[in-house]
Each structure stands twice: as structure tokens, then as C-alpha cells.
Amino acid sequence: MxxxxxxxxxxxxxxxxxxxxxxxxxxxxxxxxxxxxxxxxxxxxxxxxxxxxxxxxxxxxxxxxxxxxxxxxxxxxxxxxxxxxxxxxxxxxxxxxxxxxxxxxxxxxxxxxxxxxxxxxxxxxxxxxxxxxxxxxxxxxxxxxxxxxxxxxxxxxxxxxxxxxxxxxxxxxxxxxxxxxxxxxxxxxxxxxxxxxxxxxxxxxxxxxxxxxxxxxxxxxxxxxxxxxxxxxxxxxxxxxPLALPPDELEAASEGVLDFDQLALGLKAAGLDDSLGLAAGLAAELSEQARTALAQDVQSQRLAAAGQPCYKLPxxxxxxxxxxxxxxxxxxxxxxxx
Ligand SMILES: Nc1ncnc2c1ncn2[C@@H]1O[C@H](COP(=O)(O)OP(=O)(O)OP(=O)(O)O)[C@@H](O)[C@H]1O
Ligand SMILES: [Mg+2]
Incomplete structure (x- = not known):
């Protein structure tokens, strides 16, 4: 043992x-x-x-x-x-x-x-x-x-x-x-x-x-x-x-600043119809999730300040x-x- x-x-x-x-x-x-x-x-x-x-x-x-x-x-x-x-x-x-x-x-x-x-x-x-x-x-x-x-x-x-x-x-x-x-x-x-x-x-x-x-x-x-x-x-x-986005993209996404055309192009390349409409929906969803992720970061920092060991479970x-x-x-x- x-x-x-x-x-x-x-x-x-x-x-x-x-x-x-x-x-x-x-x-x-x-x-x-x-x-x-x-x-x-x-x-x-x-x-x-x-x-x-x-x-x-x-x-x-x-x-x-x-x-x-x-x-x-x-x-x-x-x-x-x-x-x-x-x-x-x-x-x-x-x-x-x-x-x-x-x-x-x-x-x-x-x-x-x-x-x-x-x-x-x-x-x-x-x-x-x-x-x-x-x-x-x-x-x-x-x-x-x-x-x-x-x-x-x-x-x-x-x-x-x-x-x-x-x-x-x-x-x-x-x-x-x-x-x-x-x-x-x-x-x-x-x-x-x-x-x-x-x-x-x-x-x-x-x-x-x-x-x-x-x-x-x-x-x-x-x-x-x-x-x-x-x-x-x-x-x-x-x-x-966790939302797997680098900090700057997370910030941008939370503010709704997304590369919308890029998103639509990507969806179109994937063969999806109505790529513009889909991109709009996806962008809204992503920025919502990014706002949540940022709010969670704030809570993580408050917990870290308590000075106890922290663990994260998925x-x-x-x-x-x-x-x-x-x-x-x-x-x-x-x-x-x-
Ligand atoms: N890491 C996780 N991922 C997904 N579901 C989870 C996870 N942890 C807990 N849950 C689910 O969340 C619910 C609440 O979990 P749990 O019963 O352990 O909480 P609790 O704090 O003991 O609740 P209570 O206050 O009622 O005793 C359960 O349905 C459980 O299966
Ligand atoms: Mg319980």
C-alpha cells in the first residue's frame, strides 16, 4: 500500500x-x-x-x-x-x-x-x-x-x-x-x-x-x-x-461583440441553411453563456480570497x-x- x-x-x-x-x-x-x-x-x-x-x-x-x-x-x-x-x-x-x-x-x-x-x-x-x-x-x-x-x-x-x-x-x-x-x-x-x-x-x-x-x-x-x-x-x-474561451474572447462574447459574419460563414460551410438566422441565435446564446462564465469568475475569486484550499468538480x-x-x-x- x-x-x-x-x-x-x-x-x-x-x-x-x-x-x-x-x-x-x-x-x-x-x-x-x-x-x-x-x-x-x-x-x-x-x-x-x-x-x-x-x-x-x-x-x-x-x-x-x-x-x-x-x-x-x-x-x-x-x-x-x-x-x-x-x-x-x-x-x-x-x-x-x-x-x-x-x-x-x-x-x-x-x-x-x-x-x-x-x-x-x-x-x-x-x-x-x-x-x-x-x-x-x-x-x-x-x-x-x-x-x-x-x-x-x-x-x-x-x-x-x-x-x-x-x-x-x-x-x-x-x-x-x-x-x-x-x-x-x-x-x-x-x-x-x-x-x-x-x-x-x-x-x-x-x-x-x-x-x-x-x-x-x-x-x-x-x-x-x-x-x-x-x-x-x-x-x-x-x-x-467552464466555457472554453480565452479571456479576451470571453469578454467580447459577453458584450455581444462577436464576429457575426465569421459565425455565419462557418455555419454555411457546415452546410446549414439559414446560416444568418442560426448565427444570430448562436451568438445570443454564446454571449449569455459568456456573461454567466464571467459572473462565475467573480464568485471564484471571492472564494479564493477565503484562503482555504479550493477544488472544482465538473x-x-x-x-x-x-x-x-x-x-x-x-x-x-x-x-x-x-
Ligand atoms: N457534479 C454534479 N453533476 C451533476 N449533477 C450533480 C452533481 N452534483 C450533484 N448533482 C445532482 O444535484 C442534485 C443535488 O445533489 P445532492 O443531493 O448531493 O445535494 P445536497 O446538497 O445533498 O441536497 P440536500 O440539501 O437536499 O441534502 C442531485 O440530483 C445530484 O444528483
Ligand atoms: Mg443531501
């Missing part, structure tokens, strides 16, 4: 956030595949209970149990790795926590799932989050002496809540402290925070090159920087559709499927993200 330097060597918990719909689940899946390549073992975790991972990997709905869902591409010199998935919900995590820490198997089973849910939602909203982040922290720390590195998983990737909620979701000590100043819950929250606030954990932001999601990304990074020691990670620009034009997902994983790897 070969090792190579990546931007996130030493990181074992990758939290993936971003504005809704920008591709958090897709990018988290691609990142898990990328991190697993070359014989690694990675856990991909979902916390919002929508079975997005099962859909993405085209497998049946996932239970609260760790299942292998994919084999990563091998490196030239080594074998592939394994991606496991887990759909974590706070109710199951609470039952498991009670069993593990108090041997309260009976309490766990006697409390109906509904009762546990009432407890976790109405009494203690902050507790929901600490149970979910706690499950991730537990997976990060879980030991296996037979593996290189001594851990069950080389990395854990979390498909996390969106940017608007990520700060509160991760900053669980503050959220729980009103609830429990001392005692086992506080102790649990503190030990989870040790993982979240260590250099082992980073928060990646997925965005598309539009004003709103870019603003949310910049706000999210600023928010994390204010929360002591929760580290922003990479910025992953998803669904990028728009998969024929629809997202497993092959597309492996392509995104390879792209993340070639850019040094994994």
Missing part, C-alpha cells in the same frame, strides 16, 4: 456542509470513495435521515448499522478500499449510548423508541446533536489493533446539516451546557468536543458558483473561525461548467450515477483532496 501526501493528511473526521441542494451528499460520497482508494477503510455517515446515501450508491435503504456499500478504485500499485455507510438517527444513538455507558440494556428496550424520541426532541434539542456528533466521534476513535494505524476506520465522512445549521450542530458543548453542567451527559459532550475541536476534524464547504451559496460558504467559514478551534477545510465548487452532464460518482472521486484525488 502506498501513501502519498494529500491536503488533509492527519484528518480523520471530514464534515461536509454547504447550502441545500449544492451537492453535499454527492460530494460526501465522492470524498469517501476518494479517501478509501488504495486500501483504506472509510465510514460515510448520514445524519438527516433521508436515505440520500442509499440513493446515491444505488443500494436498498440503510439501517442503523455499518454496511459496506462500495469498493473504491485501486491505486496503480495497490488494491481498492472499502466504503461503509451508516444512517445515524438520534433515537438509535441514544439507545446505543445508554447500553454502552450504563449497561442499561433494559432501560433502552423498555423505553419505547417513541419515548426516547420525545426525550431527545422535546426535552433536549441540543442532545440530538451531541448524540449524532458523538456517534461520529466514537467511529473515529474505535480501535482495531489488527489494522495499520490501529483504528477500525482510516477516516469518517459526515454528510452534515446545511451551512445555516452547521455551527450550532458542531458546537455542542455550548448547546448542552445549559442542559447539563456536570454529570455523564456533560462528560460525553466534552469528549465529543475533543474530537471535533482537534486537528483530526475539518469542515468542508460545498458550493456552486452563484452569489447566494458562495455568500453562505463565506459566512459559514467566518462562523467556524469564531467558534474556537473548529477548523474550516476545503471549498468544493460543484457542478462547474457537472456530470449525463446525470449522476455510480460512474459519475467515481469520476468525481478521481477528480478529488487528482486535486490532492484525498
Amino acid at each position: 502506498t501513501t502519498r501526501d494529500t491536503d488533509w493528511d492527519g484528518v480523520r473526521l471530514h464534515v461536509v456542509t454547504g447550502k441545500g441542494g449544492t451537492g453535499k451528499t454527492t460530494v460526501a460520497g465522492a470524498l469517501a470513495l476518494a479517501l478509501a482508494s488504495g486500501g483504506k477503510k472509510v465510514l460515510l455517515m448520514e445524519v438527516e435521515g433521508r436515505q440520500g446515501i442509499a440513493q446515491l450508491f444505488d443500494v436498498p435503504p440503510l439501517p442503523y448499522a455499518e454496511r459496506r456499500i462500495a469498493i473504491a478504485a485501486g491505486s496503480p500499485s495497490g488494491q481498492g478500499g472499502d466504503v461503509f455507510a451508516l444512517v445515524a438517527d438520534p433515537e438509535s444513538a441514544l439507545v446505543e449510548y445508554l447500553e454502552m455507558f450504563y449497561s442499561l440494556r433494559h432501560a433502552g428496550t423498555a423505553m419505547t423508541k417513541l419515548g426516547v424520541m420525545d426525550f431527545a426532541t422535546t426535552i433536549a434539542p441540543g442532545l440530538r446533536d451531541v448524540l449524532l456528533t458523538g456517534k461520529a466521534a466514537e467511529a473515529v476513535r474505535r480501535k482495531d489493533a489488527s489494522r495499520p494505524g490501529g483504528r477500525v476506520y482510516d477516516a469518517v465522512v459526515m454528510d452534515a446539516p446545511p451551512t445555516g445549521r452547521i455551527g450550532r450542530f458542531l458546537n455542542v458543548t455550548a448547546e448542552v451546557s445549559g442542559l447539563a453542567k456536570v454529570g455523564p451527559i456533560r462528560g460525553h459532550a466534552d469528549s465529543v468536543q475533543k474530537v471535533i475541536r482537534s486537528p483530526q476534524t475539518v469542515v468542508h464547504f460545498v458550493t456552486v458558483l452563484e452569489e447566494m451559496p458562495v455568500q453562505e460558504t463565506l459566512d459559514g467559514i467566518a462562523e467556524l473561525r469564531e467558534l474556537d478551534a473548529i477548523r474550516p477545510g476545503g471549498i468544493i465548487v460543484n457542478m462547474a461548467r 457537472w456530470i452532464s449525463d446525470g449522476m450515477d455510480l460512474a459519475g460518482l467515481y469520476r468525481l472521486a478521481a477528480s478529488l484525488r487528482s486535486q490532492g483532496a484525498a
Whole structure:
């Protein structure tokens, strides 16, 4: 097995956030595949209970149990790795926590799932989050002496809540402290925070090159920087559709200054009738696309100014499927993200 330097060597918990719909689940899946390549073992975790991972990997709905869902591409010199998935919900995590820490198997089973849910939602909203982040922290720390590195998983990737909620979701000590100043819950929250606030954990932001999601990304990074020691990670620009024109032509096209006759001649040479009419339509389309591309450049520059590593993932034009997902994983790897 070969090792190579990546931007996130030493990181074992990758939290993936971003504005809704920008591709958090897709990018988290691609990142898990990328991190697993070359014989690694990675856990991909979902916390919002929508079975997005099962859909993405085209497998049946996932239970609260760790299942292998994919084999990563091998490196030239080594074998592939394994991606496991887990759909974590706070109710199951609470039952498991009670069993593990108090041997309260009976309490766990006697409390109906509904009762546990009432407890976790109405009494203690902050507790929901600490149970979910706690499950991730537990997976990060879980030991296996037979593996290189001594851990069950080389990395854990979390498909996390969106940017608007990520700060509160991760900053669980503050959220729980009103609830429990001392005692086992506080102790649990503190030990989870040790993982979240260590250099082992980073928060990646997925965005598309539009004003709103870019603003949310910049706000999210600023928010994390204010929360002591929760580290922003990479910025992953998803669904990028670059327009392959040199800068001066791009500028000209955006202003509608196109060599119209040239365009018409080209179309005529291609044997198309009504080359003038077609050229007009094509010119309008091209200048529209050029304006979009220029606006995207502005957003790219705003993101670059945030000072975090940036990655670009292409728009998969024929629809997202497993092959597309492996392509995104390879792209993340070639850019040094994994
Ligand atoms: N690079 C890409 N190319 C093409 N389609 C993509 C790409 N990335 C994501 N998609 C598609 O965009 C849609 C949204 O992606 P995804 O579900 O990953 O976003 P999300 O941020 O997790 O959304 P939500 O906020 O609902 O959880 C999906 O249909 C997905 O297949
Ligand atoms: Mg999602």
C-alpha cells in the first residue's frame, strides 16, 4: 500500500456542509470513495435521515448499522478500499449510548423508541446533536489493533446539516451546557468536543458558483473561525461548467461583440441553411453563456480570497450515477483532496 501526501493528511473526521441542494451528499460520497482508494477503510455517515446515501450508491435503504456499500478504485500499485455507510438517527444513538455507558440494556428496550424520541426532541434539542456528533466521534476513535494505524476506520465522512445549521450542530458543548453542567451527559459532550475541536476534524464547504451559496460558504467559514478551534477545510465548487474561451474572447462574447459574419460563414460551410438566422441565435446564446462564465469568475475569486484550499468538480452532464460518482472521486484525488 502506498501513501502519498494529500491536503488533509492527519484528518480523520471530514464534515461536509454547504447550502441545500449544492451537492453535499454527492460530494460526501465522492470524498469517501476518494479517501478509501488504495486500501483504506472509510465510514460515510448520514445524519438527516433521508436515505440520500442509499440513493446515491444505488443500494436498498440503510439501517442503523455499518454496511459496506462500495469498493473504491485501486491505486496503480495497490488494491481498492472499502466504503461503509451508516444512517445515524438520534433515537438509535441514544439507545446505543445508554447500553454502552450504563449497561442499561433494559432501560433502552423498555423505553419505547417513541419515548426516547420525545426525550431527545422535546426535552433536549441540543442532545440530538451531541448524540449524532458523538456517534461520529466514537467511529473515529474505535480501535482495531489488527489494522495499520490501529483504528477500525482510516477516516469518517459526515454528510452534515446545511451551512445555516452547521455551527450550532458542531458546537455542542455550548448547546448542552445549559442542559447539563456536570454529570455523564456533560462528560460525553466534552469528549465529543475533543474530537471535533482537534486537528483530526475539518469542515468542508460545498458550493456552486452563484452569489447566494458562495455568500453562505463565506459566512459559514467566518462562523467556524469564531467558534474556537473548529477548523474550516476545503471549498468544493460543484457542478462547474467552464466555457472554453480565452479571456479576451470571453469578454467580447459577453458584450455581444462577436464576429457575426465569421459565425455565419462557418455555419454555411457546415452546410446549414439559414446560416444568418442560426448565427444570430448562436451568438445570443454564446454571449449569455459568456456573461454567466464571467459572473462565475467573480464568485471564484471571492472564494479564493477565503484562503482555504479550493477544488472544482465538473457537472456530470449525463446525470449522476455510480460512474459519475467515481469520476468525481478521481477528480478529488487528482486535486490532492484525498
Ligand atoms: N457534479 C454534479 N453533476 C451533476 N449533477 C450533480 C452533481 N452534483 C450533484 N448533482 C445532482 O444535484 C442534485 C443535488 O445533489 P445532492 O443531493 O448531493 O445535494 P445536497 O446538497 O445533498 O441536497 P440536500 O440539501 O437536499 O441534502 C442531485 O440530483 C445530484 O444528483
Ligand atoms: Mg443531501
